[in-house]
Amino acid sequence: MASRTFLCFNHGKFLLPFTTTKFIPASRRPIKSLRFSSVSCSLNTPQRTVEPKSQMGSTPNVVKILEERGLLESITNENLRFVCSDQTAGPLKVYCGFDPTAESLHLGNLLGLIVLSWFQRCGHKAVALIGGATGRIGDPSGKSQERPELDLESLEKNIAGIMEIVNKILSKNANLGSEKNSNFVILNNYDWWKEVRLLDFLKQVGRYARVGSMMSKESVKKRLESEQGMSYTEFTYQLLQGYDFLYLFKNECVNVQIGGSDQWGNITAGTELIRKILQAEGAYGLTFPLLLKSDGTKFGKSEDGAIWLSPSMLSPYKFYQYFFSVPDADVVRFLKILTFLNMEEINELESAMKKPGYVPNTAQRKLAEEITRFVHGEDGLTEALKATEALRPGSETKLDWETIEGIAEDVPSRSLPYTEVLNLSIVDLSVSSGLFESKSAARRLLKQGGIYLNNNRVDNESKRIEAEDIVDGKVLLLSAGKKNKVVMNKAYFDFPRKGGPSCVKWSSHLSAEKNVNTKEPLRLTSKAGSLGKWLFVIKFWKLRVSHKPRYFMDMPGNSSNAFVFPNWVFMQVADPHR
Numbered sequence: 001m002a003s004r005t006f007l008c009f010n011h012g013k014f015l016l017p018f019t020t021t022k023f024i025p026a027s028r029r030p031i032k033s034l035r036f037s038s039v040s041c042s043l044n045t046p047q048r049t050v051e052p053k054s055q056m057g058s059t060p061n062v063v064k065i066l067e068e069r070g071l072l073e074s075i076t077n078e079n080l081r082f083v084c085s086d087q088t089a090g091p092l093k094v095y096c097g098f099d100p101t102a103e104s105l106h107l108g109n110l111l112g113l114i115v116l117s118w119f120q121r122c123g124h125k126a127v128a129l130i131g132g133a134t135g136r137i138g139d140p141s142g143k144s145q146e147r148p149e150l151d152l153e154s155l156e157k158n159i160a161g162i163m164e165i166v167n168k169i170l171s172k173n174a175n176l177g178s179e180k181n182s183n184f185v186i187l188n189n190y191d192w193w194k195e196v197r198l199l200d201f202l203k204q205v206g207r208y209a210r211v212g213s214m215m216s217k218e219s220v221k222k223r224l225e226s227e228q229g230m231s232y233t234e235f236t237y238q239l240l241q242g243y244d245f246l247y248l249f250k251n252e253c254v255n256v257q258i259g260g261s262d263q264w265g266n267i268t269a270g271t272e273l274i275r276k277i278l279q280a281e282g283a284y285g286l287t288f289p290l291l292l293k294s295d296g297t298k299f300g301k302s303e304d305g306a307i308w309l310s311p312s313m314l315s316p317y318k319f320y321q322y323f324f325s326v327p328d329a330d331v332v333r334f335l336k337i338l339t340f341l342n343m344e345e346i347n348e349l350e351s352a353m354k355k356p357g358y359v360p361n362t363a364q365r366k367l368a369e370e371i372t373r374f375v376h377g378e379d380g381l382t383e384a385l386k387a388t389e390a391l392r393p394g395s396e397t398k399l400d401w402e403t404i405e406g407i408a409e410d411v412p413s414r415s416l417p418y419t420e421v422l423n424l425s426i427v428d429l430s431v432s433s434g435l436f437e438s439k440s441a442a443r444r445l446l447k448q449g450g451i452y453l454n455n456n457r458v459d460n461e462s463k464r465i466e467a468e469d470i471v472d473g474k475v476l477l478l479s480a481g482k483k484n485k486v487v488m489n490k491a492y493f494d495f496p497r498k499g500g501p502s503c504v505k506w507s508s509h510l511s512a513e514k515n516v517n518t519k520e521p522l523r524l525t526s527k528a529g530s531l532g533k534w535l536f537v538i539k540f541w542k543l544r545v546s547h548k549p550r551y552f553m554d555m556p557g558n559s560s561n562a563f564v565f566p567n568w569v570f571m572q573v574a575d576p577h578r
Contacts, residue, residue: 059084060121061084066288095127095129098130099134108306111288112258114374116170126183133194137234171184205277242270242272243273245267257286261290270285294329317388321384323371338367401475422467423464423465426453443461446458
């Protein structure tokens with residue numbers, strides 16, 4: 001199996017202050033009471049009707065585009081095919097909801113952002129609705145059991161994280177629509193739900209909801225037939241989402257709601273409420289298919305879990321690699337669904353894949369580049385490409401510490417003291433690093449030309465590590481094959497095994513002391529007097545099997561602010577967000 005090791009010798013600073021980004025909702029218009037006697041937007045503007053072709057403008061037909069690319073599952077009214085390209089009535093306003101069930105959106109949410117982006121690119125306006133209220137309930141659609149309840153702190157953190165992602169992605173399309181810099185907005189449905197009283201809701205909305213119709217929804221039927229059943233809270237979710245559409249239709253002039261195919265019941269609940277309560281037409285629903293592989297299994301999971309869109313939860317490098325590994329059977333369909341490449345270019349790639357001279361993974365590389373750019377921007381794509389090239393055995397890319405540091409958290413890690421690595425044979429290092437279980441296995445791959453040191457093939461079994469092999473004096477890249485990689489971190493403190501007290505400075509704030517003669521534990525203290533503004537991830541390596549790692553951390557505000565360790569323990573402190 002192909003594998004790779006990084007042997008790191010870090011002498012730099014790793015402490016970074018903890019910061020958060022918080023987005024303020026673009027619109028805060030709380031509803032004081034439930035009054036639906038008039039409609040401020042949709043009923044007072046001309047209704048969208050089918051016009052003769054001669055009277056229609058040349059706006060790209062977004063429904064036709066979505067259908068051509070395999071992004072259209074169902075629409076509530078066929079009239080939407082015509083009104084979406086009718087310039088005489090102005091642009092549509094389209095919304096998609098995202099419940100804050102996690103700190104980041106994942107690949108399953110990506111199609112919603114892509115479809116919103118297509119509407120933007122065709123001159124319409126996008127609304128991303130964050131479910132600050134509905135997220136407290138939990139959508140039962142596609143779920144076999146009720147979602148766990150989120151505490152307020154987690155919910156607010158999730159909302160901020162999702163708003164950041166949505167803003168970053170949709171703002172890229174801001175200059176592509178008919179009205180520059182004004183074609184998307186982010187709202188939070190808690191802004192109006194916090195003012196809604198239960199009795200008013202039951203009287204003015206609940207009376208229009210038929211229980212038989214609600215129970216006939218596919219998401220409800222499946223749960224009622226299961227052993228877990230369904231709570232009343234979950235049962236009412238479709239009414240809450242339906243009311244969101246009603247509110248947005250009335251107050252924000254939103255015409256269309258989009259969602260995955262599992263959202264059909266919730267979307268039609270909204271169009272029905274608009275028709276019954278407001279007695280208005282012109283509200284549409286559109287669903288897109290779920291993201292599945294050619295074998296019918298769900299696409300969007302890896303061995304490590306969900307494919308997150310936040311770079312703090314999944315690096316651009318790993319995100320890129322996930323799409324680069326898509327099988328040939330899926331890559332063309334994903335190019336149509338997940339990218340904005342024109343169909344001619346996609347068809348050319350599909351034709352090229354069938355020809356003898358086709359370079360393997362060309363289509364996958366294009367897919368990975370396009371979707372990484374869409375989610376992480378040009379900087380994220382550059383980071384992913386740089387790391388990918390640097391990690392390729394035989395690559396001519398010049399290695400540097402910054403590149404290795406950027407992907408260090410994406411691969412397993414090991415640690416060896418600097419002095420123990422110098423003059424160590426390449427075979428011994430291959431075993432010490434964990435690349436191989438035995439020296440014989442390492443020698444066997446070396447003879448086959450499969451071991452690389454800093455991307456250079458090692459041909460001589462007698463090769464020993466020299467100072468010049470260590471990149472920037474901090475890292476050594478050892479590769480065994482192409483895929484598996486391991487980061488080797490040097491312990492920060494190399495204390496003598498004999499002698500008296502030793503003091504080693506660490507960064508500009510911390511120092512470590514150890515008295516070997518008295519066998520006192522290692523104590524790391526803060527010269528600044530407080531560690532309150534720093535976050536730490538602590539890793540331990542023991543030098544003697546007889547000594548088990550033992551430690552405590554004094555919390556900020558205590559007098560010592562110290563970390564205490566037993567004899568012969570190395571430690572590393574690193575910022576967990578890097």
